[in-house]
Amino acid sequence: MTEPGENTTIFTMFGSFVGAHQWLILKVDLRNAFTYVCTKDDYKFWSPSAVSGPRMPCLLGRKETYERRVPHSNCYNGRDYDRPVKLEVCECELEDFECDFGFVHNMILHTCIRNKSSLYDPYAIPSSCKPGNFYNRTKGYRKIPGDACEGGNDQLYLPARLPCPYKEKKEFLIVAQRQRIIRVDLEDPKLEILPISQNLQNVIAIEFDMRNNCVYWADIVNDTISRQCLSDGSQGAEILVKTNLDSIEGMALDWVSNTLYFVDGMRTKIEVVRTDIHYEGRMRRTILDSRNLKKPRGIAVHPMEGFIFWTDWAPGDPSLGRANLDGSNVKRLFEKPRVEWPNGITIDHIAERIYWVDAKLDYIASAALDGSKFKQIIANDVRVKHPFAVAVFKDNLYWDDWEQKAIFTADKDHGVEVHAILNQLSGLMDLKVFAHSIQEGNNSCGLTAKVCSHLCVGLPQRQSACLCPDTMVMKNNECMCPENKPAFANGTCPSCECSIRFSNATIRLNPMLNTCTSEQFSCGNGVCIPRTWMCDGDNDCGDTSDEINCSHPHCPAKLFSCGDGKCIEPYWRCDFDQDCADGSDEKNCCEWDELENNS
Numbered sequence: 001m002t003e004p005g006e007n008t009t010i011f012t013m014f015g016s017f018v019g020a021h022q023w024l025i026l027k028v029d030l031r032n033a034f035t036y037v038c039t040k041d042d043y044k045f046w047s048p049s050a051v052s053g054p055r056m057p058c059l060l061g062r063k064e065t066y067e068r069r070v071p072h073s074n075c076y077n078g079r080d081y082d083r084p085v086k087l088e089v090c091e092c093e094l095e096d097f098e099c100d101f102g103f104v105h106n107m108i109l110h111t112c113i114r115n116k117s118s119l120y121d122p123y124a125i126p127s128s129c130k131p132g133n134f135y136n137r138t139k140g141y142r143k144i145p146g147d148a149c150e151g152g153n154d155q156l157y158l159p160a161r162l163p164c165p166y167k168e169k170k171e172f173l174i175v176a177q178r179q180r181i182i183r184v185d186l187e188d189p190k191l192e193i194l195p196i197s198q199n200l201q202n203v204i205a206i207e208f209d210m211r212n213n214c215v216y217w218a219d220i221v222n223d224t225i226s227r228q229c230l231s232d233g234s235q236g237a238e239i240l241v242k243t244n245l246d247s248i249e250g251m252a253l254d255w256v257s258n259t260l261y262f263v264d265g266m267r268t269k270i271e272v273v274r275t276d277i278h279y280e281g282r283m284r285r286t287i288l289d290s291r292n293l294k295k296p297r298g299i300a301v302h303p304m305e306g307f308i309f310w311t312d313w314a315p316g317d318p319s320l321g322r323a324n325l326d327g328s329n330v331k332r333l334f335e336k337p338r339v340e341w342p343n344g345i346t347i348d349h350i351a352e353r354i355y356w357v358d359a360k361l362d363y364i365a366s367a368a369l370d371g372s373k374f375k376q377i378i379a380n381d382v383r384v385k386h387p388f389a390v391a392v393f394k395d396n397l398y399w400d401d402w403e404q405k406a407i408f409t410a411d412k413d414h415g416v417e418v419h420a421i422l423n424q425l426s427g428l429m430d431l432k433v434f435a436h437s438i439q440e441g442n443n444s445c446g447l448t449a450k451v452c453s454h455l456c457v458g459l460p461q462r463q464s465a466c467l468c469p470d471t472m473v474m475k476n477n478e479c480m481c482p483e484n485k486p487a488f489a490n491g492t493c494p495s496c497e498c499s500i501r502f503s504n505a506t507i508r509l510n511p512m513l514n515t516c517t518s519e520q521f522s523c524g525n526g527v528c529i530p531r532t533w534m535c536d537g538d539n540d541c542g543d544t545s546d547e548i549n550c551s552h553p554h555c556p557a558k559l560f561s562c563g564d565g566k567c568i569e570p571y572w573r574c575d576f577d578q579d580c581a582d583g584s585d586e587k588n589c590c591e592w593d594e595l596e597n598n599s
Contacts, residue, residue, distance in 0.1 A: 008079065009033075034076035042073035045086065058090035061149030091152025097141040106413075109373045111351070112140035113413040114395050123350075123394050125436075129164035137162050137437060139350050155304065156352045156369075162437050171435035173391070173398060174215065175407065176206045178427035181217060184407065186433075189421045196228055198237035205251040206430045207260065209275070210439045216240075216260060218248035225251070225262060227275070240282060241273055250299040250310070250344075250430070254325070255439040256446040257456050261287065261308065263296045270296060270310060270327075274455065279492050283454050283469045287327040298345040298356065298389075301325065304441040305369060306459040309333075309354055311342035318342055320356060322371070325457035326465040333371030344389035344399070344430070348412065349441070355412070357387035357399055364390060364399060364415070378415040383408050389431035393438070400428040407431065454479050454491050521546055544581065560585060 009031040015024045045065040057063070067084045069077065090096075099105050099112035102122035106113050114122075122138045129135045136159035143149075143158070173184040179200050183192045194215060201221035208215050214229040223245040228237045246266035253260055258276040263269075268290040273282040287308070288296075294314030301308050303325070312319045320334040320342050334342075341360035348355060348366075355366045355377070363379035364387065377397065378384050385403040392398070397412040398421070405425050410418040443458030445451055452466035459465055468479035471493065480486065481493035488494070521534050523541030535550035547566055555567035562568060562580030574589035 009076070031076065034074055036075050038069065038073065038075035038077040038081075042069055042075045043067045044070055045084075045088075047088075058095075058149070060144065061090050061092070061096055061147040062087045063090055064088075090149050092143075092149035092154035092157070093152055094157070096144060096147045096149040096154075097157045098144050100138045100140055100142040102138075103140040109375060111373065113351075114140070116395075116411070125165065131164055133164045134161050135164055136160070137350075139352065160349070160437070160441065162440050165436050171393065171433070173407065173421075173431060173433050174206055174208050175400065175425075175431045176203045176217065176429035177425065178202050178204075178429060181206060181215060184422060186421075191422060194230065196237060198226055198228070204247075204249050204429045205262065206432060207251040207253045208432060208434055209253060209255065210434055211255060216251060216253070218245075218251060218262065220247050220249075223248075225260070225273075240275070241284070249297050252299045252301040252308075253439070254301050254303045254457070256303040256441070256443050256458060259455065259457070261299055261301055263299045263310065265296055268293045268296065270299065270308070272455070272457075277490075279490065281469065281471070283491065285455055285467050285469050287325075288323065288330070292321070292323070292330050298343055300345045300347045300354070302347050302349075302369070303445075303458050304349075304443055305352075306443065306457070306461075306463070307369065309345055309347070311339075311345050311356060313339075313341045313343070313359075320345070320371075322369075324459050324465075326459065326467055328465075331371075333367070334374075338374070343387060346391050346432075348392040349438075350394065351412075355390050355392050355397060357384070357390045359386050359388065359402075362386070364397065366412070377412065378410060378418070381415075381418065383418055383420070388428060391431055391433035393433045393435055398431060398433055400425070400431050402428060453487070 009029055011028045011030070013026045013028065015026070016022060017024065045067050047063055047065050065086055065088050069075070094110070100122060102115055102118050102120045103112040104115045105111075122140075126135050138159045139157060141157040171186040173186065175182050175184060179202070181194045181196060181200070181203060183194055184190070185192070196215070196217075200217070201219055203217045203219050205218040206216060212229055214227050216225065216227045218225045223242070224239050225241040225245065225248060226237050226239050240260070241262075244267070246264055248262050249265045250263040251260060253275070254272075258274060259272045260275050261270060261272045264271065269286055270288040270293065271284060271286050273284045275282070277283065288310075293310075294312055294317060296310050296312050298311040299308065300310075306325050307322055308325050309320070309322050312321060316336075318336055318339045318341065319332045320339055321330060321332050323330040339358055339361070341358055343357045343359045345354060345356040347353075353366050353368055355364065357364050361379075362381075362384050364377045364384060365375065366377055367374045383401060383404055383406075384399070385401055387399045387401050390397060390399045392412055395412055396409050398407065398409050400407045404420075405428065406423045407421045407425065407428070408418060409421055410416065444462055444464040445456035445458050451464060454469060454472070455467040457465050457467060466474075466477070468474045472479040472481055472487070474480075475484070478486075479491070485494060524543050524545035534546045544566070555561040558570065559567040560570050560573050563582040563584035566580055568580065568585060573585050578586055580586075
């Protein structure tokens, strides 16, 4: 027996003997059962939740937690111990938000989708939005009034902060048609052929840089990835990657890190290059290879969330996968029978969902970024007979279809209001949509100056990672060149101190900067010259490396062509002075004398 509400270690017990009544009173003091007095390290806060199963729910972003003694602490807390109770702020989840104006709750997916019966446009730019300022564009949710949650998945639901446009950009599509790239204005669907200065042969994958007004494309005939900026028409096409490519079928631009991801279906790789430098190689890095890929096709990146998504239609083992932008944490979100020939894939940055098309099951589907809340948007429709690419913006989705030879649009949530934008288009390949607010957003790579020396990629939970090109190795958080040599200030490596043997000469390479562009020839001494200067008979490099191994000499008819491609005056021939490096001007001189005498 103790006093009600009393904190004590002393217990009083009353009893009686069996058979003969006689009161017995015992007093027990358990104080000595505790070995020491409790300290703050013997307590922790907890909430009453099951070890496995439902947990203590948060209410308006808060939950009550109670202090209790940890199980292994055999300590005495004293008569004056007052159990603290405190409120903890919870991480934000879907339950902390309600549907914003212009949206309604979908009871099946438990998401907020656009209310098409409302005349209110939730995406409209406020009239008060002046250039240089910012405005918030809804993602369909708003935090419940009074909710105090912080962090967690709030970026999936909080509005995006966007810059007020200096000039409203029209919404348009960029579409690849093998031998041309077209632009389609969505307000007035007319076809415009982009003025690409390069001869296009078979373009499959395309991408567009909104900030710099540059179009990217991959041509699988000459196996190159190129770019052309269209701002003033003064810049021609530029080749970014031209080596070790086989079949580029998808590309995705990370506008925060200024990198371009691309899928090589034949080499079974997803790689990345820098787009903001002009050094040979552009810090090329392999992100995923045959250990995770079999027959990759489409690709999409989410710089803010730090994810890369891709489709893979390997026979018998198709999949739709996700990984972090550095290639870590690979997950297969969907497999057979959900997917058979997953083709193009894209990201809806407003609803934070992925959309993709399947060219065998003939459907367009959507899911949350983690693969949950799957929904078929359109299926069993003649306008989705062999879809190749898909794009999403605001309330609409867009796709092209090989069998229909057309570009279509429909409501992204319900798949209704399907109609063709353009018909009778052959050779349809990749398709992307662009407008104001496309390619907006940031991550830790863009928020901090000079985060990484070579490649910076965003990761989930607002983190980032530094990567090295394939030709370098990370040691002590630094990208090191072969033979453990440090890189130059611009991140490139010295050329190796070695000799390259040609069929008719040997050139010793010096350790110079490897900074030549793809349009330049890298001389043996490190000098960069235009490729058009190669094999022209002039020693432009200074070490004759630009005139070595020339299979087609370019000497004028009146000059003598040396065996190494050098051009000399004809009267230097057989003058007992070796003017050609290979001595070819002093060989067969008897035949030359006979020819001279007969002429």
